Every structure is written in structure tokens, then in C-alpha cells.
Amino acid sequence: MYLTLREAAFIMALLLGALTSCAHRHEEGGGAGFGRNTAEARINHLISEGRFVEAEALIAESASSGLVEQSVAVSLRRQIADLSMKLGEIPARLQRVPNFPAKLKDFTRFHLQKMYDSADFGIASKKELQTALKLLKDAAKDNSRLLQKL
Known part of the structure; x- marks a missing residue:
């Protein structure tokens, strides 16, 4: 909304x-x-x-x-x-992982988590959502490490 x-x-x-x-x-x-x-x-x-x-x-x-x-x-x-980070915005090295769920690249971590929590597997499978969430969490960790160095 x-x-x-x-x-x-x-x-x-x-x-x-x-x-x-x-x-x-x-x-x-x-x-x-x-x-x-x-x-x-x-x-x-x-x-x-x-x-x-x-x-x-x-x-x-x-x-x-x-x-x-x-x-x-x-x-x-x-x-x-x-x-609010979108899957398509994560670093390229993370996008090259096997089985990268490219069809989810326009979704944010918030929306992906909501889909996963509500077991809404209409757009992607449970495994694809898990992979996407893990990649976004890894990207967030990388960003926080970078901010700590600055």
C-alpha cells in the first residue's frame, strides 16, 4: 500500500x-x-x-x-x-552463485521474507527464497563491515 x-x-x-x-x-x-x-x-x-x-x-x-x-x-x-535492499542490488560476486534466483532480483529482503514467512511459494520455491534471503543477509553483513572500516 x-x-x-x-x-x-x-x-x-x-x-x-x-x-x-x-x-x-x-x-x-x-x-x-x-x-x-x-x-x-x-x-x-x-x-x-x-x-x-x-x-x-x-x-x-x-x-x-x-x-x-x-x-x-x-x-x-x-x-x-x-x-529495502533488492536482490538485484547485491554485489556481482554474490549474484554469480550457483542457482541464483534471478527472477527475484526486483524484490526487497522485506518482501522476500514476508513471502517466506507466509509460505507464499507462487513466485518462487522455498529453496529459491531461502537462497535469496541468505544472499541478502550476506550482502548486509558485507555492508556493515565496510561501514565499520570507514
Whole structure:
């Protein structure tokens, strides 16, 4: 499900209002950490639903307002990047493995995991989905190692 620009703006306005009220409660001392925990929980929920654009916006707003620590924001952004990576975007050396499921190259790790978890083998077999997920996980590990070196 995709949102129109107007719907996304409306949702962002609602989220910003919620974040402002959470931050206000935190400053007053009521429910210490309440705003921080709800913002992070909401971000994780959006990620689990595959609503990455909304999650990114909420991460940016939460990090700038102090509801989410910068290290947590980086970790959440890395998680979104890993889940939104398409099989066709992995390094060429990983695409040369035997039995590479080329027909799945336009699917993201998130969508492939959803297909696998729901046992939806209409597009690809269980083995092809397992191979695709393993390759995407390997690519994510390579990316995180590269980021650590920088």
C-alpha cells in the first residue's frame, strides 16, 4: 500500500504532534522515558510493516528532538537499508552463485521474507527464497563491515 503525498503529510503532522506531546511529558518529569520508548516502538512497528518512508521521517524527527539517540537512529536506518535492499542490488560476486534466483532480483529482503514467512511459494520455491534471503543477509553483513572500516 502506497500513500499519496497528502496522506503522508497528514500522517507526519499527526506524528509530529504526538512526538511533541511525548517530549513535553518527558520534560515535565511525568513518565520518565515515555516519549523515548513510544517513539522507538512506533518506528519499529513501521519498519515491521514495511513502511520505510514513514519510519525514516519519524527517525529523523525523533533524533532531532532527542526522543531517539543518534546511535539508535543509525541502527534503525541501517535496518531499513538492509530490509529495502533488492536482490538485484547485491554485489556481482554474490549474484554469480550457483542457482541464483534471478527472477527475484526486483524484490526487497522485506518482501522476500514476508513471502517466506507466509509460505507464499507462487513466485518462487522455498529453496529459491531461502537462497535469496541468505544472499541478502550476506550482502548486509558485507555492508556493515565496510561501514565499520570507514
